Amino acid sequence: xxxxxxxxxxxxxxxxxxxxxxxxxxxxxxxxxxxxxxxxxxxxxxxxxxxxxxxxxxxxxxxxxxxxxxxxxxxxxxxxxxxxxxxxxxxxxxxxxxxxxxxxxxxxxxxxxxxxxxxxxxxxxxxxxxxxxxxxxxxxxxxxxxxxxxxxxxxxxxxxxxxxxxxxxxxxxxxxxxxxxxxxxxxxxxxxxxxxxxxxxxxxxxxxxxxxxxxxxxxxxxxxxxxxxxxx
Amino acid sequence: xxxxxxxxxxxxxxxxxxxxxxxxxxxxxxxxxxxxxxxxxxxxxxxxxxxxxxxxxxxxxxxxxxxxxxxxxxxxxxxxxxxxxxxxxxxxxxxxxxxxxxxxxxxxxxxxxxxxxxxxxxxxxxxxxxxxxxxxxxxxxxxxxxxxxxxxxxxxxxxxxxxxxxxxxxxxxxxxxxxxxxxxxxxxxxxxxxxxxxxxxxxxxxxxxxxxxxxxxxxxxxxxxxxxxxxxxxxxxxxxxxxxxxxxxxxxxxxxxxxxxxxxx
Numbered sequence: 001x002x003x004x005x006x007x008x009x010x011x012x013x014x015x016x017x018x019x020x021x022x023x024x025x026x027x028x029x030x031x032x033x034x035x036x037x038x039x040x041x042x043x044x045x046x047x048x049x050x051x052x053x054x055x056x057x058x059x060x061x062x063x064x065x066x067x068x069x070x071x072x073x074x075x076x077x078x079x080x081x082x083x084x085x086x087x088x089x090x091x092x093x094x095x096x097x098x099x100x101x102x103x104x105x106x107x108x109x110x111x112x113x114x115x116x117x118x119x120x121x122x123x124x125x126x127x128x129x130x131x132x133x134x135x136x137x138x139x140x141x142x143x144x145x146x147x148x149x150x151x152x153x154x155x156x157x158x159x160x161x162x163x164x165x166x167x168x169x170x171x172x173x174x175x176x177x178x179x180x181x182x183x184x185x186x187x188x189x190x191x192x193x194x195x196x197x198x199x200x201x202x203x204x205x206x207x208x209x210x211x212x213x214x215x216x217x218x219x220x221x222x223x224x225x226x227x228x229x230x231x232x
Numbered sequence: 233x234x235x236x237x238x239x240x241x242x243x244x245x246x247x248x249x250x251x252x253x254x255x256x257x258x259x260x261x262x263x264x265x266x267x268x269x270x271x272x273x274x275x276x277x278x279x280x281x282x283x284x285x286x287x288x289x290x291x292x293x294x295x296x297x298x299x300x301x302x303x304x305x306x307x308x309x310x311x312x313x314x315x316x317x318x319x320x321x322x323x324x325x326x327x328x329x330x331x332x333x334x335x336x337x338x339x340x341x342x343x344x345x346x347x348x349x350x351x352x353x354x355x356x357x358x359x360x361x362x363x364x365x366x367x368x369x370x371x372x373x374x375x376x377x378x379x380x381x382x383x384x385x386x387x388x389x390x391x392x393x394x395x396x397x398x399x400x401x402x403x404x405x406x407x408x409x410x411x412x413x414x415x416x417x418x419x420x421x422x423x424x425x426x427x428x429x430x431x432x433x434x435x436x437x438x439x440x441x442x443x444x445x446x447x448x449x450x451x452x453x454x455x456x457x458x459x460x461x462x463x464x465x466x467x468x469x470x471x472x473x474x475x476x477x478x479x480x481x482x483x484x485x486x487x488x489x490x491x492x493x494x495x496x497x
Contacts, residue, residue, distance in 0.1 A: 017485035018492060059474065061481045084460050084474045085269060106427045120438075 002071065004173050004204035005057060006033040010066035010080065012052055013230065025230030026052045030066065032223045036172065039195060039205040039218050044225035050208045053225065054175050057206060058097045059087040070094060070173070092120060095173045098166030100181060102150060102158040110153075110161055111136065111146040117169040128168075135164040139190055156182045167194050174198060176207040180214050192217050243305060245270045245411060245443050246291065250300035253286050260286040262467045264300070270410065273437055273444045275454035275475065277490070278464035284447045285415060287464070291445060292332060292413045293322065304411075327357045331404030331412035335419045337396035340403065341388045347374060347399055348384040354407050373402040377432060394425035398432065405436060412437075414446040418453055430456050451494055455479055463487045 010030040016022045027049040034040045042050040055061040056079075057068060063080035070079050072094045077086055091097075096117070108116075114132035119125060136146060139160040145153065150161045159182050166174065176195075180188045188211075195218045198205060209215045215222070244267035251264040261283040268274055276284045289295035291302055293314045302314045306321070307329065317325070326332075334340040341350050351370040352360075360366050371381045377398040379391075388396050397417065404412060417433065418426040434457055437444055446457055454461050454475055461478045463471040463486065471484045482488045 014481075015483075017488050055480070060476050062473075062477060062483070084477075085272070087474055087477075088459055107431045 002036055003033040003069070004036050004071045005206065006067075006069040006076075007031055007053075007057070008067040008069070010053075010056060010068055011064050011230070012049070012056060012061060013064055027225070027228045028230035030056075030228045034173075034204045034206055036202040036204050037199050038220045039199060039207055040221050040223055041207050041209060041215050041219040042225050043215070043222050044229075048225045048229060050225050051177055053228075054097075054177055054206060054208060058095060058175055059090070060097075094171055095175065096166050096169055096171040097175045098163055098177065098179050100159070100178045102162040102165075106151065107149055109147045110141070110150045113150060113161060114164045114168055117165060117171075121169065131168055132164065135168055136161070138194075139164055140187060156184070156187070159183060160187060163191060163194070167198070170201070172203055174203055174205045176205060176209075178208055178210065180209060180211060188214060243270075243309075244268060244311075245272075245305050246445075247303045247311065248291060248300070249303075251287070251290050251297050251302065252299040253283075253290055253295065254298045259467050261290065264290075264469055266462065266469075266472070268411075268443055268445065270443055271441045272460065273442075273446065273458045275458035275461045276445065276447045276464060277449065277451060277454050277461055279449055279490075282464040283467035284449075284464050286467075288413055288415055288445065288447045292330065293317075293325070307410075327354065328407045329409050329411065331407075331409040333397075333400055333404055333412060333414040333417050335416035337388065337393070337400045340400040341396065343389045344387055346385045346387055347379065347391070350388060350399060351403050351406050354403055358407055369406060370402075373406050374399075376436070377402045378428075392425075393421055394429060397421065397429055401433065401436070405440065405442075408440070410443060412442055412444045414444060414448075416448055416450075417446065418448070418450065426453075433457060451479060451490060463490070 007030050011028045012026040014024040014026060016024060030053055032040065042053060044050055052061055056063050059079050066080060068079040069076045070090055072090045077090065079087065111129055111132050114136060115128035118128035118131065133146065141157060141160055150158050153161065163179055180191050183191065192214065195205065207218060246268040249265050251261060252259065253261040264287060276287060278284045286295065290297050296315065303311045304314055305311045332340065348367060348370045351373050352366040355366050355369060371384060374381050374384055379395055379398055388399055391399065418429055421429065430453060448454055458475045461472065461475045462469045463478065463484065465486045471478060471487045478487060479491055482491045
């Protein structure tokens with residue numbers, strides 16, 4: 001099977017210049033791969049570096065050494081040394097990221113927040129909105145809220161909008177940072193279904209979930225991050 | 233679709249090489265090199281005196297560099313040194329292919345003439361002469377920047393600060409430029425007005441597939457508008473990269489200081 005993501009000895013250290021140059025090693029020797037249609041769950045205690053690894057795979061945190069190979073348009077690109085333009089291209093058509101919190105754009109209606117990733121990739125506005133509506137309905141966001149900006153919604157509603165935005169596109173790689181953290185049982189079940197559907201479409205996923213039951217339901221493999229802990 | 237194709241374009245639109253500017257013995261800008269691609273938004277951040285406004289003036293050919301050069305890909309696809317352009321080509325850039333949004337709208341608008349004339353003037357400068365078409369296009373643009381078309385005959389001196397800034401944007405975009413320079417476009421506006429303007433600019437830039445160079449001291453503006461960021465200090469570019477990468481994982485001491493100085497929302 002084709003590896004969609006392949007990390008080899010990836011390493012990250014923060015240097016805190018405002019605290020007298022303190023070095024804060026985060027992870028070291030991170031090596032694992034994810035194939036198409038597979039969901040790998042990162043496990044380990046809080047602070048072990050799970051979110052940092054996810055952010056490195058998205059190009060949000062820089063990778064100090066090692067390699068982060070991403071299959072993009074049929075070629076493998078090393079994200080650790082990629083140009084900003086390549087990273088942007090990868091984010092547009094290869095990697096989606098569902099963060100814990102919605103970074104709301106002021107004034108934009110919920111339905112458009114969700115539809116945006118499709119429009120950016122060339123879909124017609126009406127078709128994109130229709131798909132956005134379907135996902136919002138599945139995630140139990142009442143239709144009367146769709147025209148409002150999500151900034152006034154509750155935490156759980158915002159997270160569901162964020163999930164809809166993350167799952168709407170047909171990107172081959174999805175990174176999920178606690179996608180079910182503030183959801184009730186019914187909505188958690190919807191997310192589990194959405195993940196299963198992505199698997200059948202061959203999407204490679206890396207997820208962080210603290211809930212044991214959800215982890216059991218979605219994980220094809222578990223990668224224990226504590227082995228990558230970079231002891232100071 | 234236009235955004236996608238323009239962002240995947242492999243030929244840079246503007247290239248700066250070893251740019252420097254000295255005021256007497258004082259270096260205001262030192263050894264700046266980068267390439268800007270079509271559809272790409274670059275933010276230049278740094279505090280007052282860091283050289284970011286000088287750099288913007290060098291890039292937009294309003295100031296001659298002491299060393300280095302700026303090249304721009306003209307519509308015929310040829311990359312040309314700005315210093316070697318003829319007068320007609322420079323005029324074409326300033327009137328059509330480039331926009332320049334000033335922090336103070338009074339610098340970019342004619343405050344005494346009507347809003348419609350402010351927008352129409354750029355069209356007339358590129359040869360439009362049908363009054364009805366000019367007025368229709370001006371109305372369309374006022375609407376796009378959320379100005380009540382009923383105010384088309386009023387002069388911008390009767391407008392609020394936020395409306396003036398939106399009118400300045402309409403005036404700049406009406407000729408469908410490929411590159412827009414912005415100097416602190418939200419400076420001096422109320423926070424609520426800023427949010428509306430930022431949202432509007434973000435949508436216009438992505439719908440039109442514009443390239444833009446935005447000078448700002450406000451990192452929130454950089455985060456919302458730009459793909460890439462250059463951090464300046466003492467006339468030098470000290471850090472550069474993807475905007476979210478530089479802001480979430482700043483490497484240089486000065487960038488860490490800037491980022492840590494933001495008040496949480």
